[in-house]
Amino acid sequence: DIQMTQSPSSLSASVGDRVTITCRASQGISTFLNWYQQKPGKAPKLLIYAASSLQSGVPSRFSGSGSGTDFTLTISGLQPEDFATYYCQQTYSTLFFTFGPGTKVEIK
């Protein structure tokens, strides 16, 4: 099984800050890595697919990078509506898709 880890598990940031969240896979997954945003009581929303492709309708302040085992989600200029939990997900293994444990972004 491919295990996914995220760091940090939580962070506090201010509006306007640049925020970086890291996701690491236990083995190489090429660019089969997605990022989702989830707000309390809501379904997850796809932000980034294939490691760096921005989903239609998602603000350009969100960006993703990486390949292999190490990936990054960056929010350039945090907005009030960005306070949420962010999950990475690998879809390299077609037998078993795995989500990371999540990173909660809170207001400082």
Add this chain to the structure above:
Amino acid sequence: QITLRESGPTLVKPTQTLTLTCTFSGFSLSTPMLGLGWIRQPPGQALEWLALIYWNDDKRYRPSLESRLTITKDAPKNQVVLTMTNMDPVDTATYYCAHFRAIPAGRWFDPWGQGTLVTVSS
């Protein structure tokens, strides 16, 4: 516009079988490279992928739950059904269905249904 909606019981007893239905619109599950998946989230915990059915009826299950899960599709009715046997209180979670798409460079779930909370309790 793609929409999905989960339906099923909100409360099941331990050992019972859970049957959830995802009714969708805006796409056909007969279209190549598409699929529909189920993901759950216990209260306050992370997302957990459960099952996926592809346009060609190929199916994938979470290995630790494979013996308890069955996913089927009714393409003309635009529905996918997930059954989970021998429910236990630890299966209490919000269950989501989600549209799945695959391209050579990636595979992802988008959009998702609103989710349905299933509580397992006697």
